[in-house]
Amino acid sequence: MSTPDDKQPVKKMSIIVSRGSLDGIYPALIMANGARMEGIEASLFFTFFGLNALANKTLDHLKVATVGNSALNMAMPMLGLPMTIPFPTVMGAIPGVSAFATHLMNKEMEKLDIPPVREFLELISDSGGKIYACKLAMDMFKLKKEDLMDRVDGVLTVGQFYEESAGVGTHILFT
């Protein structure tokens, strides 16, 4: 039987980041930073398109995904409009729409004191959080360690990632 006394605290979050859009990356960064602020260990493991957030050439230019995103009505309040106004997904494909949505989101993030991606990775690294890249995805996308931002702690295989995540109280989260 479970009682409040045997609630096991979260000791470590191992967060897998598989998406490379701005909206795909930020939740993982916020969760990792939030963990460190609570004294919880945090590791980020970037795989597949998530590597877009580690590659020096791309990480400062991530975009909000507007194609196939049927929840873009959520962004309407950023334009001073009610969130119930639909945003037809076909409009997401119009040139400039993704850039505009990205601009709006970056502006709102800055107001909330959420740093841009590079600064956010540096903040997490300074706080003792670990940043890893997936070896398989690196090979697939023809990336080398020197193509990634300097705070990356290592390029790991899946097996090494699980080893790194070992321990009672670790939670692995796929985003």
Add this chain to the structure above:
Amino acid sequence: MKKTIAGNEIDVNEEGYLTDASQWNEAIAAAIASEEGIGALTDAHMKVVRYLREQQAKGAALTIRSMGKSGVVTTKELYDLFPGGPLKKSSKIAGIPKPVGCI
């Protein structure tokens, strides 16, 4: 609720954060730091604590990012000084409310 810390009867919430920042003094800070496992407060700790109190008095929203950019302490130093919850523990020691943001 009332709690006696370092010989002072002060008002705290259920998590032990002071509810009236004006009741704070350095002896209270030292007692809370020891309760939180931080140990003896050094000048570096006190610099952070005083900065937090100043910002709180100004009504500024405190975030880990703003602390790192304050010039008072780097992110790394803040984590080293207050292990296990840099912003939460330093705020508690500073006698100001628990930070409410996610950043």
